[in-house]
Amino acid sequence: MNLIKRLGLTAVGALIAATTVSAAWAESAADRAVKEAQKYKGQTITIVWEAGLQSLDPLNFSGPLWEKLTGMKVKVVEVQTAEMFTKIMQEYRAGTGAYDALNVMPSWMPDLANAGALEPLDAYVDKYGYKDEFQKIAPIYRDNWAKANGKIYGLPDDGDVFIMYFRKDIFEDPKIKDAFKAKTGHDLSVPKTWKEFGETGSALTEILKPQNVYGAAFFRQPPYTMFMFQERFRNEGGKFFDAETMKATINSDIGVKVLTDMRNENKFMPPGVEQWGFVENLAAFMAGQTAMTISWPPYGRWAAGYGTDDKALNWVPKSTVGGKVGYALPPGGHPELAAGFDLSIASTSKNKDAAYLFIQWLNSEDISLQRVKLPTTLRDPFRDSHYTDAGYLALWPDAKDYLKTLKDASLAGIFDLSVLQTDKYEEVLRQAIGKLWAGEDPKAILDAAAGEWDGITKKIGVDKQKAVYADWASKSGAYPK
DSSP: OHHHHHHOHHHHHHHHHHHHHHHHHHSOHHHHHHHHHGGGTTOEEEEEEETTGGGHIIIIIHHHHHHHHHSOEEEEEEEOHHHHHHHHHHHHHHTOOOOSEEEEOGGGHHHHHHHTOBOOOHHHHHHTTOHHHHHTBOHHHHHHHSEETTEEOOEEEEOOOOEEEEEHHHHTOHHHHHHHHHHHSSOOOOOSSHHHHHHHHHHHHHHHGGGTOBSOOOOOSHHHHHHHHHHHHHHTTOOSBOTTTOOBOTTSHHHHHHHHHHHHHGGGSOTTGGGOOHHHHHHHHHTTOBSEEEEOTHHHHHHTTTTTTSGGGTTSOOOSOTTOEEEEOOTTSOOEEOSOEEEEEBTTOSOHHHHHHHHHHHHSHHHHHHHHTOTTSOOOOOBGGGGGOHHHHTSSTTHHHHHHHHHHHHHHOEEOOOSTTHHHHHHHHHHHHHHHHTTOOHHHHHHHHHHHHHHHHHHHOHHHHHHHHHHHHTSTTSSOO
């Protein structure tokens, strides 16, 4: 009381206010979301999630924990990836409000935002004090995935990116290095260009043939290879469209070279590689049958044996290469941020604040770190703090190198083409890849594909698509800088 008398009532009021502000400032975004969400105790929010391993996150971890903390229930609607966009659009047009929160691929953002299916999130980010933690998402994801038309429509929530995996024991073996030098005239090293990749993969296949090991292999089924084409085409200097006319330019000399080289590389890969998907390629690498491959981040964790004893991962082949795997950026140095997910709010939701608080909590530094370390749910690091977390760095002996490579990718990555009706353009590319493996001429394939792209653009409206493409192309991850 003597202190109050000495300070005076005005000074005391200022002291109390300062203490309150300081306490609020120290409160994390996760804590803030929980406290605000307790007002909605007893309510249920519905979130759309990719079916399969991904959904184990809200079903087994985050959903139950959120209910324990807030009293709110989370209903998870599992949808196959290929059907998610259609389901979201159908529900929006029906206007029933069946969905509250959504998982949205960034390449769908222009379509969904322009249609009005997504709720702008800027006001919620400000209202619930998320701006600081939002800014700590790795810039490549934050600056390229979160916005459409200058507004935030999604919280980037999955650091999908292609990484090269290579056998350190092969690249460091003195006998193999000597044989490689004798065959090629230069030292064996992890390839940094596609020209080097072709030479290295071919030579290693010849050298390792007695051991039944191939220089490299990739998943080659069209849905996967479509992403690899997007990456490689731009790394080699290609542009998808003429920015002035919106005429497709995928049939440039660069595009033809990329398709030709891709088919030639299959010659030093395992027989039948053209039919390989995610699992076939993983199995070959885990069995030690290939010296190099490119895939998403889970390959790196599983090859080290992390989490593969979980029953949900009993389909993952036993790794024979634990401790032998190195990590690098793919040739060209600008890896594809292939697919990925944002957390968004359905514009028709009747529980927007409650749904937003859930996705803020999911996306926060505190909770997202726990989620990306779950071995079964396929959420990959996407925050600056994820790459330096002491707990993650200690998960396996080479985790520090793995996380450094993911961080390097977050500084240099390029993201999927994201325009109106993106999937129609991508479907043309998928069909083009199928024709390539069937033996058709690369130039003829791409000329036909470019014609189909021009038809799609014309149907959408050249000026309308031109504006969306210009917005996409202006972002830091559209084309290599």
